[in-house]
Amino acid sequence: MPRLMLTVVFVGLSLCGGRALADSAPPRYSSDALYNLGNSYARAGKPGLAVLNYERAALLAPNDEDIKANLAYVRAAAHVAREPRSRLAQLGETVAPVTAAWLGVSGLVIIGLGLNSSSVGRRFRRLRVICIPLGLALLAVTVSNALTLGPRVNDAVVLVHEAPVRVTPVPMGDTSFALHEAETVTVTAKHEDFMLIRTRDGRSGWVARGDVGLVVPLVDPKTPP
Amino acid sequence: MQSRLMRWILVIIAICGLSGPIAFADLLGDSAMTYETVEPSRIKLGESATLRVTTLDGYLNGVTLPTVPGLEFEIIGHSQGVEFVNSISMQASYILIKVTPQIVGIFSIPGLTPKSPTVGLEVVSANAPPAPTVRLPKQIPPPAPMSTAPIPKGIQLRVNGAAFVQMVIPSRPVYVGESVPIDIELGVRPDLVTTLNGLPELKGGDFTLKDLSKKPLRREEVINGSPFLIMTWHSALAAIKPGDFSLSVQTPLSVRIDGRSAADIAFSNMLGWPFTQPSNQGSAPKDVTVASPSAALKVLALPAEGRPNDFRGAVGDFQVSSDVSTPQVMAGDPLTLRLHITGVGNFDRVDAPMFDHLDHWKTYPAKSSFTPSDPGGYKGEKVFEQPLIASATGQQSIPSLSFSYFSPTTQKYERAETQPIPVTVSSSLADSSLAGLTDTQSRSAGLKDATRNGLRSDHLLRQRSVSDLRPLYFQARFLVLPATLALVFAGSWIAQRRKAGPAHRRAAERALAELEAAAKRGDAAAFLELARAALLHSFAARWQISPEQITADEFRTRLGAAGPNIDQLWTMAEEAKYSEYEPSAADFQRWTTIVRGQLVGEDA
Numbered sequence: 001m002p003r004l005m006l007t008v009v010f011v012g013l014s015l016c017g018g019r020a021l022a023d024s025a026p027p028r029y030s031s032d033a034l035y036n037l038g039n040s041y042a043r044a045g046k047p048g049l050a051v052l053n054y055e056r057a058a059l060l061a062p063n064d065e066d067i068k069a070n071l072a073y074v075r076a077a078a079h080v081a082r083e084p085r086s087r088l089a090q091l092g093e094t095v096a097p098v099t100a101a102w103l104g105v106s107g108l109v110i111i112g113l114g115l116n117s118s119s120v121g122r123r124f125r126r127l128r129v130i131c132i133p134l135g136l137a138l139l140a141v142t143v144s145n146a147l148t149l150g151p152r153v154n155d156a157v158v159l160v161h162e163a164p165v166r167v168t169p170v171p172m173g174d175t176s177f178a179l180h181e182a183e184t185v186t187v188t189a190k191h192e193d194f195m196l197i198r199t200r201d202g203r204s205g206w207v208a209r210g211d212v213g214l215v216v217p218l219v220d221p222k223t224p225p
Numbered sequence: 226m227q228s229r230l231m232r233w234i235l236v237i238i239a240i241c242g243l244s245g246p247i248a249f250a251d252l253l254g255d256s257a258m259t260y261e262t263v264e265p266s267r268i269k270l271g272e273s274a275t276l277r278v279t280t281l282d283g284y285l286n287g288v289t290l291p292t293v294p295g296l297e298f299e300i301i302g303h304s305q306g307v308e309f310v311n312s313i314s315m316q317a318s319y320i321l322i323k324v325t326p327q328i329v330g331i332f333s334i335p336g337l338t339p340k341s342p343t344v345g346l347e348v349v350s351a352n353a354p355p356a357p358t359v360r361l362p363k364q365i366p367p368p369a370p371m372s373t374a375p376i377p378k379g380i381q382l383r384v385n386g387a388a389f390v391q392m393v394i395p396s397r398p399v400y401v402g403e404s405v406p407i408d409i410e411l412g413v414r415p416d417l418v419t420t421l422n423g424l425p426e427l428k429g430g431d432f433t434l435k436d437l438s439k440k441p442l443r444r445e446e447v448i449n450g451s452p453f454l455i456m457t458w459h460s461a462l463a464a465i466k467p468g469d470f471s472l473s474v475q476t477p478l479s480v481r482i483d484g485r486s487a488a489d490i491a492f493s494n495m496l497g498w499p500f501t502q503p504s505n506q507g508s509a510p511k512d513v514t515v516a517s518p519s520a521a522l523k524v525l526a527l528p529a530e531g532r533p534n535d536f537r538g539a540v541g542d543f544q545v546s547s548d549v550s551t552p553q554v555m556a557g558d559p560l561t562l563r564l565h566i567t568g569v570g571n572f573d574r575v576d577a578p579m580f581d582h583l584d585h586w587k588t589y590p591a592k593s594s595f596t597p598s599d600p601g602g603y604k605g606e607k608v609f610e611q612p613l614i615a616s617a618t619g620q621q622s623i624p625s626l627s628f629s630y631f632s633p634t635t636q637k638y639e640r641a642e643t644q645p646i647p648v649t650v651s652s653s654l655a656d657s658s659l660a661g662l663t664d665t666q667s668r669s670a671g672l673k674d675a676t677r678n679g680l681r682s683d684h685l686l687r688q689r690s691v692s693d694l695r696p697l698y699f700q701a702r703f704l705v706l707p708a709t710l711a712l713v714f715a716g717s718w719i720a721q722r723r724k725a726g727p728a729h730r731r732a733a734e735r736a737l738a739e740l741e742a743a744a745k746r747g748d749a750a751a752f753l754e755l756a757r758a759a760l761l762h763s764f765a766a767r768w769q770i771s772p773e774q775i776t777a778d779e780f781r782t783r784l785g786a787a788g789p790n791i792d793q794l795w796t797m798a799e800e801a802k803y804s805e806y807e808p809s810a811a812d813f814q815r816w817t818t819i820v821r822g823q824l825v826g827e828d829a
Contacts (some may be wrong), residue, residue: 029691032684039683044557059694066681073679097696104698108707112714116721128769142698149696216694 031061040069047078048159052213055157055184059149059215062093078182092148100145107138151186156197156212158183163212165205169194176205179212187214196212244632244755262510263334265322267347270305270329274346275301276322278337288320288337295328296346317420362506380412383515386449387417387480390425390517394472398523399464403540404571407462409436409474411515412446412453418508420479426459428516435460435602459600465569467526475516527631531638535578539630541570545577547626547643555651556618564609564626564643571604577609577628585617585650615650622647623760638752729766733759733824740820744813749806752813753798756820760791763824 004158011054038053061067074125075081085093113191114131158179169191177183179199184205194206259280266272276298279289291296304319326348334344358433377697378391393408409425424437464470527540538549543566550561564577570593579591591611598604615621623646632639697703737760743752765772777795780788794816800806806818 024621028692030686030689032686033690036683039680045555056694059696060691066684070681077679097698098691101697101703105707105710108714112710112717115714115718146696146698150699153695153699211558212528 008020029056029060031057031064031067034060035064035067035070038067038074042070044073047080048157048213050074051078051080051182051184051194052157052159052215054153055152059152062149063094063096075182078165078180080180080182080184088144089148092144095141097144097145097149100142103138104142107135107142109135110138111135121130153216154187155184155215156187156195157215158185158207158211159213160211163207165197165203165207166194169196169206171208173206177203179207185212187212227373239554259338261334261337261341261344262818263344265348266345267349267533269349269351269353270326271351273323273325276324276334276344278320278322278341279317280319280338281317288322290322291337293332293334295330295348296332296334297325297327299323301324327666380448381518382449383513385417385480386414386451388413388476388478388515389448389453389478389518389583390474390515392472392474392520394462394520394522398525400525400527400540400631401464401539402465402527402571402574403631403633404461404463404573404603406599406601407460409437409458409460409517410455411441411457411476412448412455413478414451415454417481418478419481422477422479422512425474425476426829427462428475429470431464431466431468431470432472433463433465435462439525461571461601461603462590463566464522464524467524470522470524471519473517473519473521475514477512479510479512479513481510526666528637533629533638533640535627535630536631536638537576538574539570539576540574540631540633541568541572542632542634543568543570543575543641544628545626545627545628545643547646549623549646550645551646553617553649553651555613559612559614560648562611562613562623562646564611564628565611566628566641567606567607569604570630572597572605572607575607575630577607577626579611579626580613580624583613583623585615585621586623587614587616588614615648616651620647621650628722727762730825733763736824737817737821740817747807749808750801752816753794753801756794756816759800760794760820760823784823787819791823794819 007129008094034053034057038050039055041047041050049076051071055065056063056072057067058071073086083095103140112135114128114135117127117131158181161181163179163181165177167176168174179197183199185197185199188198188204190209191206193209194213196204196210197207197212198204259278259581260363261278263274263276265274288300290300293729299322300320301323302321305317305323311599320337322337324346326346327349329350332348336347380391382389388414389410391410393410397613399405408636411421411425413421427434437458437460441458444457446453446455448604545567546565548563548565550563554560562579564579565573566577568574577591577593578586579588582588589612591609593607595602595607596605598606613623624644625645627640627642629638629640630635688812693700708804739755740752743755761772761775764775764779764783768775768779776793780791780795782788784791797806
């Protein structure tokens with residue numbers, strides 16, 4: 001029993017320490033504020049900035065119906081198509097990433113307790129049968145959430161009316177095609193003032209940094225655009 | 226035979242006679258492209274002369290300095306200029322070499338390039354009398370002019386008729402700061418003027434002259450019977466202070482002075498062209514400055530009476546107008562306000578006050594551009610462009626802009642004003658006309674129109690803020706926690722396993738020792754009971770279940786091939802309590818090996 005108490009105290013201290021460590025930086029973003037900012041840009045007729053802020057809000061609250069609805073609405077109004085999300089992605093987005101992170105930690109704790117239950121006492125040996133599947137299930141929630149939201153960390157939104165996509169990362173490079181405002185692309189590499197992007201239909205090229213906004217900023221700005 | 230020999234001799238003489246002039250002409254041609262002059266050609270000991278190497282066929286990077294006993298050579302610089310050859314101006318490059326004599330004597334400096342001829346330098350002692358001047362005999366008249374055509378009015382030939390400079394300025398009084406056009410004409414005789422050493426410049430510092438670096442207009446004229454190349458610069462002049470001034474323009478030139486004697490000149494004139502042309506050997510270039518005749522100019526001060534507060538020094542006659550890039554704009558979108566100032570005057574002082582502040586508009590700094598319509602920059606159009614962003618919707622009006630200047634024509638200050646410009650500022654496409662809108666505007670306006678009723682309303686700020694947009698599980702500082710927990714639990718589990726391993730092994734060895742002791746005694750019941758108990762505990766520990774839960778089915782399921790043997794051992798242990806089973810030594814050995822294999826993992 002003393003071992004059990006020691007374990008509980010250790011886990012509790014670890015969780016408190018981890019939470020404090022995770023929240024040590026000053027808060028800057030909230031999904032509600034980003035959503036309202038997106039609404040403001042949408043009303044001002046700036047679909048690129050509106051979509052960018054909706055995407056950021058969706059990263060914090062992926063299951064928010066208002067964000068989803070307004071994002072789809074602005075995209076449709078700006079004539080920008082976006083492929084529907086798969087069922088797995090929808091399932092992964094049901095949990096907020098913050099919740100998923102702490103569920104994963106909880107799963108890890110439960111698996112750890114299950115593995116070490118025999119050392120606490122013979123009576124707790126049966127816990128292993130319950131703890132390990134439960135912990136794995138919680139970890140699976142976290143992993144599926146990460147697999148769903150992970151690619152969106154590298155997304156960027158076109159902010160200008162027409163962004164030329166060049167063959168080479170130089171201002172005088174040949175233009176292979178153009179991106180429309182509010183279009184979402186994936187950034188795969190960066191080179192000086194250019195970013196290598198890939199569109200949803202598989203085309204890729206270099207676009208000027210100023211023409212797109214990263215969903216997760218490279219250097220956290222003091223204030224979001 | 227003899228006549229044949231004579232014919233060959235005549236052919237050889239003819240070839241030699243032709244090749245001589247050809248070689249001479251070739252040499253003469255080459256010498257014309259690169260030559261050297263030394264100035265002065267007669268110096269005293271202790272002085273130095275300048276050897277100038279001139280080439281007309283490209284840039285001279287450098288030359289090998291000659292070796293002349295008694296003379297020291299030192300390169301002092303490179304320069305470029307214009308040479309006139311057969312009335313054609315050519316780019317020339319020069320190398321200037323300082324020649325310092327060590328002894329008195331007459332020196333012959335060899336050509337520094339294969340194409341240049343030898344030049345001479347006479348060095349006399351420091352107290353030697355000056356070189357005797359050649360006095361022209363009175364009876365020999367000066368060379369007759371080639372033509373008796375009169376000299377155009379206003380032109381005064383300088384340097385023995387080699388060049389002239391004249392300027393044309395307004396005869397009326399001008400005002401301080403006023404730009405007035407000025408034409409400067411420089412005429413040179415290409416056969417006498419070798420180099421133009423600089424651009425014309427005003428004498429005195431009371432006026433400013435616009436840059437003359439642009440290529441001048443060129444034309445050729447015959448003046449006083451001699452061909453002249455005339456270059457004309459159109460520029461603008463501005464006075465910096467009031468008063469009565471005498472204005473003049475001067476230009477530095479190099480002129481070839483004919484060094485032949487009067488008798489030679491008279492003889493050459495008698496022979497006619499080309500002997501009238503001074504040769505390179507017979508003349509030396511001399512640097513001179515040619516000035517134009519002075520012209521009077523009265524400069525008046527700008528009147529203090531009636532000077533507007535916003536007057537910034539513009540003097541001239543100007544007209545103003547304004548326009549905007551688009552008369553219809555959406556709130557938040559920029560438009561450009563343009564102010565056009567056209568006319569004649571000092572455009573460099575034209576600085577229109579654009580808006581610093583405008584109600585319902587956000588203002589930005591203005592930029593200006595000037596497009597001259599004459600070479601001197603005296604006439605043209607100056608455009609000021611200022612971006613504005615509407616902050617309120619509805620019918621707006623951009624107020625008129627005013628510009629103050631002094632007009633020399635009316636001799637008073639004038640104020641030019643533009644008309645107010647109406648601008649429609651709309652918040653959506655529905656409020657404005659579709660015509661003339663760009664695709665961007667229509668997209669944005671369409672979005673606004675669509676979002677008017679389609680957007681879901683704003684949220685109350687309930688969600689707590691985070692410091693990073695990346696999900697928590699992708700943040701390094703958060704990953705410290707699960708990593709620590711995983712390490713601790715894994716370490717605990719491994720430590721538990723390690724601790725359990727030796728205890729099991731010791732218990733197994735103890736059980737095997739007891740088994741061997743029972744086998745030696747031949748006590749089959751004790752042997753089998755001990756074997757069963759040891760296996761039971763071992764299986765319970767291995768399978769993490771209690772010994773009571775272990776059944777015969779467990780053996781068959783979990784042990785595989787070894788299961789029947791263990792099952793048989795179990796049965797024999799039950800039967801040994803009631804039967805008189807007496808196994809042989811080989812049987813004891815076999816069962817011991819089977820049990821050892823299960824307890825410590827050794828092969829049976």
